Amino acid sequence: MSTNNLNADQIVTVCFNPGDDADWFAASEKVNDLMSASGTPARRFRVRHRRFIGWLTRFFGYYLLDAARKFGSITIAAGGRKSRLDLPGMSQVAANEAIARWRAWNTHIKATTPNARTWEDFLAQHKAAPAKVTLAEARRRFEEQPRVTAMLEYGIGQVFDPYELSAYQAGEATYAGLHWRVALIGDALITTDGRILRAASGSLADRLRFLNEACMYLRTLSNRARLCAVTIA
Helix, strand or coil: CCCCCCCCCEEEEEEECCCCCCCHHHHHHHHHHHHCCCEEECCCEEECCCCCCHHHHCCCCCCEECCEEECCEEEEECEEEHHHECHHHHHHHHHHHHHHHHHHHHHHCHHHCCCCCCHHHHHHHHHHCCCCCCHHHHHHHHHCCHHHHHHHHCCCCCCCCHHHHHHHHHCHHHHHHHHHHHHHHCCEEECCCCCEEECCCCCHHHHHHHHHHHHHHHHHCCCCCEEEEEEEC
């Protein structure tokens, strides 16, 4: 799951025009050239199986990158032709999971703890006076709040990331909307012409602004365009 935690790995979606070389080497080369980073394939795209011919195509990995199988059927891949990737299904699953997680948080955390200041508030303190408020101290202050401690401690069926507190406190619709967009895009997107789309900051508003732009761009791509997801540390 993408997160605002500084220690978390980042997911980059790399886009290719139809007809471009779009293998793993090409994707990693783009990430290295444009972001000065190296990475590994991220198997995060659900593979689409069409209603009538899906019984056959589910066993073939054409137009897919680093595909994985379950009981012989290809179910997930690090990328491939847009038409072979189940982007609507991915977003729906992510939204449903986020709604279930938010409702559990609402019942077990929000209802039992006072409002808390978000990680972005404490990170801003650190950036304003790094000698006075170290990153470790900012993290300590953030995590000692009762609501954050309760999120870290909770372990009954759900895992609550306290570094997403701003999204949790923004409400169910916003939290689910963030997560279905993250499922499609990750943390950054490299366009077919080599532009990097990413959030201007870690704030919830900037992340949503970036994700909306990236999702809109994804919709404009031809179904023959190709995508590849890369994990960078």
